[in-house]
Amino acid sequence: MNSPVSAASLYHRVSRVMPRAEWMSHEADVEAILDLKRRRNAVILAHNYQTPDIFHGVADIVGDSLALARKAVEVDADVIVLAGVHFMAETAKLLNPSKTVLIPDMQAGCSLADSITPEDVALLRQAHPGVPIITYVNTSAAVKAASDICCTSGNARKVVESLGVPKVLMIPDEYLARNVARETNVEILAWHGHCEVHELFNVQDVRDLREAHPGVVVLAHPECPPDVVAEADFAGSTAVMSDYVGDKKPARVVLLTECSMSDNVAVQHPAVEFIRPCNLCPHMKRITLANIRTALEENRHEVTVDPAVAEGARRAVERMLAI
Ligand code: 13P
Ligand code: SF4
Numbered sequence: 001m002n003s004p005v006s007a008a009s010l011y012h013r014v015s016r017v018m019p020r021a022e023w024m025s026h027e028a029d030v031e032a033i034l035d036l037k038r039r040r041n042a043v044i045l046a047h048n049y050q051t052p053d054i055f056h057g058v059a060d061i062v063g064d065s066l067a068l069a070r071k072a073v074e075v076d077a078d079v080i081v082l083a084g085v086h087f088m089a090e091t092a093k094l095l096n097p098s099k100t101v102l103i104p105d106m107q108a109g110c111s112l113a114d115s116i117t118p119e120d121v122a123l124l125r126q127a128h129p130g131v132p133i134i135t136y137v138n139t140s141a142a143v144k145a146a147s148d149i150c151c152t153s154g155n156a157r158k159v160v161e162s163l164g165v166p167k168v169l170m171i172p173d174e175y176l177a178r179n180v181a182r183e184t185n186v187e188i189l190a191w192h193g194h195c196e197v198h199e200l201f202n203v204q205d206v207r208d209l210r211e212a213h214p215g216v217v218v219l220a221h222p223e224c225p226p227d228v229v230a231e232a233d234f235a236g237s238t239a240v241m242s243d244y245v246g247d248k249k250p251a252r253v254v255l256l257t258e259c260s261m262s263d264n265v266a267v268q269h270p271a272v273e274f275i276r277p278c279n280l281c282p283h284m285k286r287i288t289l290a291n292i293r294t295a296l297e298e299n300r301h302e303v304t305v306d307p308a309v310a311e312g313a314r315r316a317v318e319r320m321l322a323i
Contacts, residue, residue: 004038007031013056016270017263026053029289033058036296043077044292045092047084048238049258049284054083056267058292064239065091065137066154070321072096081295082303085110085283089303090141094314101303104291108283112138112223115193116172118309121146124169128189133169134159135316136176138195141305145312147171150320153222154237156180160188162323175199179222179229197279198223201256205277206231209254213275217250221257232256245269258284 007030011023030053036042037058045068046059055062061071065088072080072092079100082089085108093101121133121143135147136156144150151159151170157180160168168186170177172193181188201224209216219241220232229235234244241255242265252273255262259278266274295301305313 005034007034007057010057014052014267016267017052023053026057026289029293030057032293033289033296036293040079040296041077042079042081042296043075044081044083045072045075045088047088047284048242048264049260049281050083050264050287051260051285052263052267053289054287054292055260055264058289059083062264064152064154064237066152066237067239068092069095069137069152069317073321075099079296079299081292083287083292084108085113085281086303087113087138087140090305090313091137091317093303093305094141094310094317097305097310100299102295102299103301103303104288104295105286106301108286110138110283111196112136112173112193113140113143116143116191118142118146120191121171124171124191128169131167131169131189132163132165133171134163135171136173137317137320139172141313142309143171144316145309147316148319150316152237152320154240155320155323156222157183158323159320160184160186173223175225175229176222178226179224179235182226182230195223197258197281198256199225200279201225201228203227203231206256209275209277213252213254216252216254216275217248219244219253219255219257221255224256228256241265242268245272260284 007027043060045061069091072095081102089103133147134151137150137152169189171191174190174192177188177190218232220229220235222235254275258281262274262276
């Protein structure tokens with residue numbers, strides 16, 4: 001039998017972005033979580049915006065929203081802890097209805113998910129009869145159920161073009177919709193939701209960064225305003241940005257996205273200099289080692305999906321995953 005991994009032996013994974021004293025303050029929680037995972041046959045799915053102690057210390061599966069949804073289908077465990085925000089936990093539950101899905105803090109929401117209701121989607125259908133509705137995964141299960149198909153920032157253009165129609169509605173992220181519209185001939189009608197983190201970046205930020213850090217390669221998340229994306233060198237989902245750094249190994253890079261992303265990617269690429277202006281997502285930051293530990297100890301907070309919407313929402317997610 002393999003002997004359990006000690007938390008102290010994992011420090012090397014985060015040593016580039018965290019002083020040893022800070023890691024030592026996490027060791028008791030890391031140790032307890034590793035033990036709880038074994039005893040409860042649990043896995044931790046962590047989004048790229050989780051802090052390095054979670055991302056590199058206790059997570060089993062990490063990635064962008066698309067990867068987490070895809071990998072959630074393959075999970076062989078009794079319990080899934082979603083270290084991310086509520087819509088991600090709902091998606092994991094939709095794809096694993098018989099498993100226990102826990103989120104360490106029920107208040108971990110998302111400004112995009114909060115920007116639209118199923119009633120809004122019904123009104124959009126009335127106003128645009130016959131136009132398919134593509135829903136970003138950053139939405140509630142009820143909104144997904146009211147739509148035709150989901151997308152993530154990693155596959156949005158593919159989903160739009162897969163439908164073979166001249167016009168689609170893409171909800172709720174206005175900027176994602178407008179950024180995809182620049183890459184396709186399909187007409188895209190947008191909703192007015194925004195990510196409270198990415199909407200803060202502006203064109204002057206990019207120009208100032210270029211001036212202060214000559215040669216810096218600027219990568220932007222497609223939830224940023226379109227003029228920011230246009231000013232950047234490349235745009236893509238969190239996983240696509242991470243792959244870009246791995247493939248191209250730019251000498252200097254800046255990721256226009258949530259703060260923890262640079263820390264997590266920097267760990268894997270010691271030769272790349274990361275410039276770090278960043279905006280914190282207050283929802284992602286509700287998840288901590290302490291509340292992951294409590295979630296596993298006390299089996300909370302269990303995420304359920306109303307059976308009245310689960311089937312429709314699952315259909316929209318599975319339709320996306322089939323592309
Ligand atoms: P990704 O799908 O690119 O990981 O984005 C999720 C998210 O919430 C970005 O703000
Ligand atoms: Fe939502 Fe933006 Fe936070 Fe992502 S970063 S979870 S889109 S508020």
